[in-house]
Amino acid sequence: MNALVEPIALPSPVHPPHARTYRYDEVDREFLQERIAEFSGQVERRLRGELTEDEFKPLRLMNGLYLQLHAYMHRICIPYGILTATQLRQLAMIARRWDRGYGHFTTRQNIQFNWVALKDVPDILRALAEVDMHSIQTSGNCIRNTTIDEYAGAAPDEVVDPRIYAEIIRQWSTLHPEFTWLPRKFKIAITGAPQDRAAIQVHDVGLQAKRNDRGEIGFEVWVGGGLGRTPILATKLRDWVPEDELLAYLEAVIRVYNALGQRENIHRARIKILVRDLGDAYRERVEREFARLPKAKYRLDPEIVAQVAEHFAPPPFAALPDSPPATARALEANAEFAAWARQSVRAHKAPGHASVTISLKPIGGIPGDCSAEQMEAVAQLAERHAFGEVRVSHVQNLVLPHVRQEDLPAVWQGLRAAGLATPNVGLLSDIIACPGMDYCALATARSIPVAQMISERFADLDRQHEIGECFINISGCINACGHHHVGHIGILGVDKRGAESYQITLGGSATNDAALGELVGPGFAYDKVTDAVETILRTYLAHRSQGERFVDTYRRIGLAPFKEALYATA
Amino acid sequence: MPLLEIADGHLLADDWVPVAEDAPLPQAPAILSPARLRDPALAGHNGRLGLALDPGTQPEEIADLLPRLSLVQVVLPKPKDGRAFTQVRALREHHGFTGEIRATGHLLPDHARMLRRCGVTTVALPEGADLEAWRRSAEVVDIAYQPAQDEGTPLGFRRRRLRAA
Ligand code: HEM
Ligand code: SF4
Numbered sequence: 001m002n003a004l005v006e007p008i009a010l011p012s013p014v015h016p017p018h019a020r021t022y023r024y025d026e027v028d029r030e031f032l033q034e035r036i037a038e039f040s041g042q043v044e045r046r047l048r049g050e051l052t053e054d055e056f057k058p059l060r061l062m063n064g065l066y067l068q069l070h071a072y073m074h075r076i077c078i079p080y081g082i083l084t085a086t087q088l089r090q091l092a093m094i095a096r097r098w099d100r101g102y103g104h105f106t107t108r109q110n111i112q113f114n115w116v117a118l119k120d121v122p123d124i125l126r127a128l129a130e131v132d133m134h135s136i137q138t139s140g141n142c143i144r145n146t147t148i149d150e151y152a153g154a155a156p157d158e159v160v161d162p163r164i165y166a167e168i169i170r171q172w173s174t175l176h177p178e179f180t181w182l183p184r185k186f187k188i189a190i191t192g193a194p195q196d197r198a199a200i201q202v203h204d205v206g207l208q209a210k211r212n213d214r215g216e217i218g219f220e221v222w223v224g225g226g227l228g229r230t231p232i233l234a235t236k237l238r239d240w241v242p243e244d245e246l247l248a249y250l251e252a253v254i255r256v257y258n259a260l261g262q263r264e265n266i267h268r269a270r271i272k273i274l275v276r277d278l279g280d281a282y283r284e285r286v287e288r289e290f291a292r293l294p295k296a297k298y299r300l301d302p303e304i305v306a307q308v309a310e311h312f313a314p315p316p317f318a319a320l321p322d323s324p325p326a327t328a329r330a331l332e333a334n335a336e337f338a339a340w341a342r343q344s345v346r347a348h349k350a351p352g353h354a355s356v357t358i359s360l361k362p363i364g365g366i367p368g369d370c371s372a373e374q375m376e377a378v379a380q381l382a383e384r385h386a387f388g389e390v391r392v393s394h395v396q397n398l399v400l401p402h403v404r405q406e407d408l409p410a411v412w413q414g415l416r417a418a419g420l421a422t423p424n425v426g427l428l429s430d431i432i433a434c435p436g437m438d439y440c441a442l443a444t445a446r447s448i449p450v451a452q453m454i455s456e457r458f459a460d461l462d463r464q465h466e467i468g469e470c471f472i473n474i475s476g477c478i479n480a481c482g483h484h485h486v487g488h489i490g491i492l493g494v495d496k497r498g499a500e501s502y503q504i505t506l507g508g509s510a511t512n513d514a515a516l517g518e519l520v521g522p523g524f525a526y527d528k529v530t531d532a533v534e535t536i537l538r539t540y541l542a543h544r545s546q547g548e549r550f551v552d553t554y555r556r557i558g559l560a561p562f563k564e565a566l567y568a569t570a
Numbered sequence: 571m572p573l574l575e576i577a578d579g580h581l582l583a584d585d586w587v588p589v590a591e592d593a594p595l596p597q598a599p600a601i602l603s604p605a606r607l608r609d610p611a612l613a614g615h616n617g618r619l620g621l622a623l624d625p626g627t628q629p630e631e632i633a634d635l636l637p638r639l640s641l642v643q644v645v646l647p648k649p650k651d652g653r654a655f656t657q658v659r660a661l662r663e664h665h666g667f668t669g670e671i672r673a674t675g676h677l678l679p680d681h682a683r684m685l686r687r688c689g690v691t692t693v694a695l696p697e698g699a700d701l702e703a704w705r706r707s708a709e710v711v712d713i714a715y716q717p718a719q720d721e722g723t724p725l726g727f728r729r730r731r732l733r734a735a
Binding site: 007008010030035041045058059141168171173176181182292294296298299 | 651656
């Protein structure tokens with residue numbers, strides 16, 4: 001009890017003209033080295049037999065190390081999905097040296113290496129630490145990587161910058177003494193724009209950062225959302241938690257969960273079950289805990305927030321006009337460039353700039369896979385044209401958040417040369433799929449090949465444009481890593497008496513109008529799923545009114561017409 | 571069972587006796603269940619008393635007993651079952667308990683730093699525990715990013731360096 005504690009000031013960021021992410025100083029690096037030493041010690045104890053596999057498992061999981069079907073999978077943390085070009089290059093190096101030359105970007109805005117050897121993991125950790133990266137808390141029953149809007153700091157509708165709070169939560173939750181052995185994993189998402197691009201209603205905690213009439217920052221707190229085998233949309237706990245009390249409130253939310261969450265049955269251990277079962281009593285307990293905890297102790301000092309915010313100061317945007325003539329001419333002259341720009345280029349808050357989404361969904365490819373060469377190509381483009389910053393999106397794509405509009409043709413050329421200019425962002429073939437049977441030990445069906453078949457069937461771009469916005473999400477088992485419940489079309493692969501069967505749900509959404517999809521009827525065999533998707537889309541096109549997206553038509557006409565089309569002839 | 575003083579890594583003699591529900595009360599300091607501690611028969615007892623808090627009991631349910639206690643014992647039934655961390659923090663933070671808090675159960679050296687930061691004083695080391703691993707583990711990471719029970723003045727959200735006493 002009489003340990004002494006000395007406060008340490010936050011680092012001040014140096015501001016070279018490049019990526020805005022939290023800059024480590026020697027203290028953060030020392031912490032990382034200590035942590036690597038700790039894990040190396042754990043590996044040694046395991047190898048000497050002092051730790052049983054049961055004892056070692058939660059420890060290795062807390063360092064992102066999973067045992068999969070064929071090998072260890074190593075999940076690397078990309079804090080709130082932001083990478084510097086240097087970090088991306090290092091990931092390319094790791095992919096080449098210790099994996100099979102590629103990595104896999106996930107819906108949790110992290111990267112996974114699917115083919116690492118246990119003996120190499122300490123070396124991989126050291127290579128990551130060279131660029132201030134790690135795999136701490138990428139697995140295990142602790143607070144995981146916080147996810148945010150991939151257009152943070154660039155989106156015109158942003159009210160509060162979520163990166164600042166995601167970084168604060170990252171630090172606060174790192175080796176949290178009370179919350180490292182929770183009943184189950186715990187995921188927080190933050191959006192700082194009225195348009196929710198972080199899926200806050202399907203996370204354990206979802207934060208909507210906003211400003212009141214006086215311009216003060218506060219948070220709407222949602223709790224108990226999640227997918228998996230019991231999909232539940234989150235409950236709003238509070239309309240407003242003031243900025244300086246954010247961590248105190250999170251402490252209360254998680255303390256109640258740690259004390260009362262179920263531990264016996266792993267399928268009932270997420271906070272969503274506790275919130276559902278306790279109902280208002282959960283809120284009352286959180287409020288009581290919040291009321292009695294010492295506020296000063298958990299206070300988030302506005303001065304410290306300002307120091308963290310400096311790390312995310314806007315890069316030096318040049319004063320530029322929108323729609324520069326050369327880019328406008330290229331759009332007119334080159335249909336291929338124009339088709340790509342239409343899907344991949346988004347408005348930016350700084351005039352003359354844009355955000356570029358890079359599709360990791362080539363037709364017939366593996367959603368989220370990226371080769372070492374491609375990582376290096378993106379790193380180079382980021383350095384040349386985007387202040388050296390890259391984001392990972394929650395639909396398994398990459399984003400260059402700040403690109404000059406005049407550089408768009410050059411960026412497109414560079415992406416095209418690297419095989420990264422598929423013009424399908426936001427279209428039907430921009431599919432989310434979990435690893436499924438190809439990698440995952442828990443899978444009951446393949447999911448990657450299903451994504452590949454569908455993407456090939458609808459390869460024709462005109463057809464995809466005709467269909468418009470429609471998201472397909474695929475999971476290879478009930479754990480729902482592919483978010484099938486919130487896909488406009490959700491596909492879940494299950495095992496039905498030894499054969500793969502795919503259940504289809506319609507009408508899901510993970511944004512402001514969050515909804516869980518409805519099951520359309522009996523499942524489809526592996527070789528019939530693509531036909532079923534095609535039938536669903538034909539039905540939509542036949543019923544669509546002017547300007548409707550797939551999900552709009554579905555909400556208007558309901559399941560019946562789709563059911564009829566799918567099962568009447570069968 | 572060896573007893574580890576978590577703040578400085580010393581081994582201590584353990585003079586406490588866990589007492590079964592129907593066993594007679596010993597002279598030595600006794601660890602009892604909440605029910606036994608509420609037994610009127612205990613009223614005249616002058617010896618030091620401890621309470622065995624099971625993971626499903628909330629500290630507020632036994633708060634009335636705390637003034638009489640010199641020790642509270644918490645337990646991790648499994649390494650992954652971390653309810654004790656919240657109990658210990660609440661005992662210190664909400665109930666101002668200043669006596670010994672002892673951790674027992676399926677403990678690993680990897681728990682050491684977290685136990686200490688939440689307010690545990692002593693650890694009943696499992697049979698065959700590697701003392702050196704415990705000592706190393708308590709100190710290997712000495713930078714922390716969040717408030718815990720090991721600081722006097724409230725520091726709020728900021729980084730801090732932990733130093734053994
Ligand atoms: C291949 C190794 C993997 C394993 C063993 C695995 C295992 C699991 C399990 C067991 C759950 C359910 C947890 C629960 O509901 O309590 C889960 C949920 C989840 N996984 Fe995975 N997963 C893997 C890969 C992935 C990948 C590659 C992604 C991202 C593309 C991912 C994203 C998610 C997400 C977002 C959830 C949360 C769904 C929810 O809200 O409940 N997982 N995973
Ligand atoms: S949904 Fe199932 S099959 Fe897919 S990655 Fe998750 S656990 Fe594996």
